[in-house]
Structure formats: C-alpha cells, structure tokens
Amino acid sequence: MLAPVLAVGALVGVAAAQAQAPLPDWPARPVTMVVPFAAGGPVDVLGRILAQYLGEAIGKQVIVDNVPGGGGMSGSLRVAQGPADGHMFVLGSIGTHALNQTLSKNPRYNAATDFAPVALIADVGLVLITRKDLPADNLAEFIVYAKANQTKMQFGSGGAGTSSHIGCVLLNQTIGVDTQHIPYRGGGPAMADLVAGRVDYVCNIASTVGQAIDAKQVKTIAALTRERSPILPNLPTAHEQGLKDFDAYTWNAVFMPKATPPALVKRLNAALVAVMDNVAFRERLAGLGLIVVAPERRTPEYLQTFVANEIEKWAVPINASGVKED
Numbered sequence: 161m162l163a164p165v166l167a168v169g170a171l172v173g174v175a176a177a178q179a180q181a182p183l184p185d186w187p188a189r190p191v192t193m194v195v196p197f198a199a200g201g202p203v204d205v206l207g208r209i210l211a212q213y214l215g216e217a218i219g220k221q222v223i224v225d226n227v228p229g230g231g232g233m234s235g236s237l238r239v240a241q242g243p244a245d246g247h248m249f250v251l252g253s254i255g256t257h258a259l260n261q262t263l264s265k266n267p268r269y270n271a272a273t274d275f276a277p278v279a280l281i282a283d284v285g286l287v288l289i290t291r292k293d294l295p296a297d298n299l300a301e302f303i304v305y306a307k308a309n310q311t312k313m314q315f316g317s318g319g320a321g322t323s324s325h326i327g328c329v330l331l332n333q334t335i336g337v338d339t340q341h342i343p344y345r346g347g348g349p350a351m352a353d354l355v356a357g358r359v360d361y362v363c364n365i366a367s368t369v370g371q372a373i374d375a376k377q378v379k380t381i382a383a384l385t386r387e388r389s390p391i392l393p394n395l396p397t398a399h400e401q402g403l404k405d406f407d408a409y410t411w412n413a414v415f416m417p418k419a420t421p422p423a424l425v426k427r428l429n430a431a432l433v434a435v436m437d438n439v440a441f442r443e444r445l446a447g448l449g450l451i452v453v454a455p456e457r458r459t460p461e462y463l464q465t466f467v468a469n470e471i472e473k474w475a476v477p478i479n480a481s482g483v484k485e486d
Contacts, residue, residue, distance in 0.1 A: 186246050186424055186427055187218055187219075187220045187246065187247060188247070189220065189247060190220050190221040190222070190223050190247075191218070191220060191221075191222050191223070191246070191247045191248065191249070192222075192223045192225050192247060192248045192249075193207055193210070193211055193214075193222050193223065193224050193225065193249060193250070193251055194225050194227050194235045194236070194238055194239050194248065194249070194250040194251070195207040195224055195225065195226050195227070195235065195250075195251050196227055196228065196229075196232035196233070196234060196235025196236050196250060196251075196252070196256055197226065197228050197232055197235070197318060197319070197322075197345070197346040197347070198226060198228040198318075198344075198345045198346025198347075198348055198349060199226050199346070199348070200346065200347075200348030200349075201318055201346035201347035201348040201349075201368065202284075202318075202347050202364070202365045202367050202368045202410075202448075203232075203251060203253055203347075203412060204224070204226060204346070204348070205367055205368075205448065206251065206281075206282065206367075206412055206445070206448070206450065207224050207251045208224055209441070209444055209445070210222075210251065210281065210435065210441075211223075211224050213435045213438055213440075213441045214431060214432065214435050217431045217432075217434050217435050218431050228319070228345040228346055229319075229345065230268065230319070230320075230321075231255055231256070231260055231263075231264075231319040231320040231321030231322050231325070231343070231485070232252070232253065232255050232256035232260070232319060232321065232322060233256065233260060233264070233267070233268045233269070233321070234268075235250060235256075236250050236252060236256045236257070236268075236269065236271075236275075236415075237268045237269055238250075239275070239415065239416070239417060240269045240274045240275055240417060240418065241417070242417050243417065244276075244416070244417040244418070244419035244420040244421070245420075245424075246416070246420060246421070246424035246427070246428065248416070248417065249278065249414050249415060249416045249428065250275075250414070250415050250416075251281075251412055251413075251414060252271075252275075252412065252413050252414070252415050253322070253323060253410055253411065253412050253413075254323045254409070254410045254411050254470060254474075255318075255319070255321050255322035255323050255324075255325070255326070255410070256271070256321075257271040257275075257413065257415065257467050257470075258271065258467060258470035258471050258473075258474055259321050259322070259323065259325075259326045259474050259478065260320075260321035260485075261471045261475075262471070262474065262475040262478045262479060263320065263321045263325075263326065263478050263483065263484065263485050264320075264321060264484075264485050264486075265484050265485065265486055266486070271467055271471065272464075272467055272468050272471060273418070274418055275415035275416065275417070275418055276415065276416040276417060276418055276419075276420045276422075276425050276460070277413070277415055277460045277463035277464045277467065278413070278414040278415060278416055278425055278428050278429050278432065278460055278463065279413060279414050279428075279429050279432045279433065279436075279458050279459070279460065279463060280411060280412075280413045280453050280457050280458060280462065280463050280466060281411075281412045281413055281414065281432065281436065281452070281453065282411065282412050282445055282450040282451060282452050282453060283409060283410075283411045283450070283451050283453060284365045284366075284367070284409065284410055284411070284412075284448075284449055284450045284451065285365070285366075285383055285384060285385030285387070285389055285407075285408070285409045285449070286323060286324065286327040286363045286364060286365055286383075286384040286385070286408045286409060286410065287363070287364060287365065287366050287369065287380060287382070287383050287384060287389060287392065287395065288302070288331065288361060288362075288363055288380070288381040288382045288383075288384055288398070289354065289361060289362050289363075289364060289369050289372075289373075289378050289379065289380055289381065290302065290354075290360060290361040290378065290379045290381055291354055291355075291357045291359070291360055291361070291378065291379070292355075292357075292376065292377055292378055292379055293357065294360060294361070294379060296379075296381065297379065297381075298381065298382075298396075298401060299381055299382045299396075299398055299401035299402065299403070300401065300402065302361075302381050302382075303335045303337075306332075306335065306337045306339065307335075307336065307337055310337040310338055310339050313337075313339040313340070313360045313361075314339060314340045314341075314342050314358075314359045314360055315328045315332075315339055315340070315341060315342065315359060315360060315361050315362060315363070316342045316343075316344055316350035316351075316353055316354055316358075316359035316361075316362045317341065317342070317343055317344065317347075317350055317362065317363070318343075318344060318345075318346050318347035318350055318364070319343050319344060319345060319346065320341075320343045320485040321485060322347075323363075323365075323408070323409070323410035324347060324350065324362060324363050324364045324365075324410075325341065325343065326408075326474065326477075326478065327363035327364075327384060327408035327409075327410075328341070328361070328362070328363040329341075329477070329478070329481050329483055330406075330408050330477050330481075331363060331384065331398075331406075331408065332481075333477065333480065333481050334403055334406060335403070339360070341483075342359050347362075347364055347365070347368045348368065350362050350364070351364065351368050351369060351372060351378075354372075354378055355372055355377045355378060361381075363384060363408060365410060365448075365449060365450075366383075366389045366391050366392050366448070366449035367391070367448035367449050367450065370391065373392075380392060380395050382395065382396060382397060382398045382401055383395050383396070383397040383398065384397070384398050384406060384407070384408040384409075385397060385398075385399075385407050385408065385409055386399050386405065386406075386407050389449050390446060390449055390451070391446075391447065391448065391449040392449070411453075412450075413463055413466075413467075414428070414432060416428065425460055426460075429458070429459070429460055432458070433455075433458050436452050436453070436458065
C-alpha cells in the first residue's frame with residue numbers, strides 16, 4: 161500500500177511545483193488585438209484608442225488587426241483558435257459574443273465556452289439616424305413614414321448579428337414594421353451609404369455619426385436607450401418619445417483563447433483595469449459616447465456571467481422577430 165501513496169504524493173508534488181512555476185515574461189513581444197470589424201467603424205475606433213493606452217501600460221506595442229466578416233465571427237473565431245500564449249486577444253461586442261449565438265443558424269463558436277473572458281470595457285447606447293432627406297424629424301413622424309413605406313425602405317448595419325443590426329430589428333419589431341436589412345462589413349461603410357442616401361436609416365452608436373451630424377449629412381431621430389447619449393444630450397430618447405422602456409445598446413469586452421493560462425488572463429486584466437482607471441482614457445471614451453464600466457464589473461468572473469446572461473436576454477427578441485442569418 162505504500163507505493164501507491166508515494167505515487168500519489170509524487171503527483172501532488174509535481175502539480176504543486178507546476179502551479180508555482182514562474183510564467184515566461186509577458187508580454188515577450190508585441191501583442192495583437194483582433195478587431196473583428198472593418199477599419200473606421202465604432203469598434204475599430206475604440207480598439208485603436210485602447211491599443212494606445214494598453215501599449216503604454218504593458219510596455220509593448222499593441223497591434224490592431226482588423227478581421228471583418230461574418231458579423232464579427234471571422235475575427236473572433238481566429239482568436240478562439242489562436243495561440244493561447246497571452247499575445248492575442250479579441251475586442252468583442254454584444255454582437256460577437258451574445259447576439260450571434262441566437263441570430264446565426266450555425267454559430268461558428270460558443271461565445272460562453274470557447275473563450276477566456278478577460279474584462280468588460282465599456283457600454284454605449286445606439287442612436288436612430290436617417291438619411292438627411294427622409295421626411296421625418298422625430299420618432300413619431302418616422303414611425304408614420306416607415307409604416308407607409310416599409311416595403312421599399314432599407315436599413316443598414318455593420319453586419320449580420322451586430323448590435324446595429326439587432327438594434328434596428330428590435331426597433332422594427334416594436335413599432336410594427338418590416339424593412340429590408342442591408343449588412344455591411346462594419347459601421348463605417350454603413351454610415352457612408354447612409355450619407356449617400358443608399359439606405360434609409362441605421363441604428364448605430366453616436367461615435368460613428370458625429371462628423372456627419374455636424375455637417376448636416378444625416379438626421380438624428382432618437383437615442384435608443386433609456387437615458388440620453390452623453391454626446392447628444394439634446395436628442396430625446398425613444399422612451400421619451402413614446403416607446404416606453406425601449407433600450408438598445410452595445411458593449412465591448414476583451415477575450416483571449418480558451419486555453420490561455422489563468423495567470424496570463426489576470427495579467428491582461430490588471431493592465432486593462434489600469435487603463436480604465438486612466439483619466440485621459442476615460443475622457444476620450446466619454447467624448448465618443450462610451451461609458452467605462454464600474455470597477456465591480458471589470459473581472460473575468462463578472463464577464464463570464466455577463467456574457468451568459470446577455471445571450472439568454474437577447475434570445476427572446478431575436479426569436480420573436482423570426483430573423484435568422486446563415
């Protein structure tokens with residue numbers, strides 16, 4: 161009986177030694193942030209700001225790699241299947257890690273189990289914006305026009321399964337219209353076609369439309385959250401304009417490959433928390449209408465639960481709408 165006991169003891173000793181073994185220096189080289197959308201869109205804008213401040217925090221360059229396609233699933237899948245050495249992560253969103261799990265007929269990954277969650281970064285509400293010559297100046301007029309013209313109206317989005325897609329799906333469902341969805345490879349291209357008048361409206365975050373609004377190239381109709389946008393404080397919410405408790409938003413968070421060692425996840429989390437505590441970073445995000453999440457919402461454990469809850473929450477309106485994407 162002594163030999164098995166010694167064997168077990170030896171195994172325990174080896175496991176303990178491995179657990180205490182120092183990890184290699186991190187980061188040992190530049191790290192890659194995959195942005196799963198086209199350059200110029202809202203996630204890309206946030207990603208480039210985050211890359212600057214995170215690079216300063218970790219002492220290595222953070223390379224932004226735009227991998228658009230599949231409503232953000234192409235880039236996210238690259239990270240899910242990527243090396244788990246702490247040098248690659250994805251800047252995900254409500255679209256890549258919640259909405260597409262129900263919207264897609266065949267999701268390319270399980271957002272709740274195929275990643276190592278690192279940290280929730282920011283929340284941001286959506287805004288309803290139309291082409292500048294659409295004959296509606298407020299939500300009530302927009303609803304009347306949409307009901308009368310829904311067979312020929314089109315709305316653009318940053319891609320199937322993105323927040324800009326589902327935000328408009330939820331709006332259409334709430335006001336009782338059915339218009340054609342035109343998906344783009346990012347929020348930037350969708351806005352470009354809205355300005356050109358090729359689509360009638362988008363449901364996008366305010367940071368992507370500021371220049372177009374200032375130049376009077378588009379119309380703002382309503383903030384689609386319960387509270388007004390911090391950068392469009394004079395724009396009434398959908399709730400204020402009669403759609404009680406209507407709330408369409410997005411969020412952004414960082415995820416690493418599933419097999420990434422927990423110690424490396426904690427190191428990146430600590431660096432991201434330091435960035436979120438940076439006043440200059442917070443001010444830059446506020447200028448884009450993004451709100452850095454509170455300290456109690458920044459842990460990997462919180463993000464794990466949050467993603468699971470968001471998948472469940474948004475499955476209800478998506479299933480009710482009947483919208484599915486291949």
